[in-house]
Amino acid sequence: MPRKSVKLVSAEGFEFTVDYRAACVSNTIKQMLSSEGNFTETELGEINFPEISAPILEKICEYFYYRLRHMNESSKTIPEFCIPPEMALELLKASNYLDT
Template sequence: MGITKADTVKLISAEGFEFVIHKEAAMISNTLKNMLSSSGGFQETELGEVRFPEISTPILEKLCQFFYYKLRYTNSAAVKNVPEFKIEPEIAIELLMASNFLDC
């Protein structure tokens, strides 16, 4: 059984770069969870894509990596063996602001 379009979400950066990730990973972000699971007929819910005009491609890429990291290691039996999630110092502030917006 393969992955269907309903199992994924497309996140689009300010530059128009598209990241297609598993919906389960995107739901790490409370903001994305609310956008993608609302019953109000929002475009994000219907199309399964979210545009971020304020988030650059490198920052959105790092956020996607974090979603998978958190999905893998949250509630893991091997909590003591969780590797460090590396963040380059030059993107730390911008990443912090974006993660705050996404509530993740």
């Protein structure tokens, strides 16, 4: 039976449960969850991010749903995804790692 949700855990231990399809917006997460073998991430559907703070991971989760919602729309109709300036650098680093 396919997995319905994934638990993403921030550096501080905050847990974010997101829809599997939304989490797979990230190519890194998608690879972690679909890798062959007995990896904890694949078996439990839980991924720890010791380098990503809770506020940044929360914004990333918001983006996953935003991207999933607007995936098949014309770029002219997609609303802007707002990023607070104080989060921009950390979000850029995290999105680079997560390949989103």
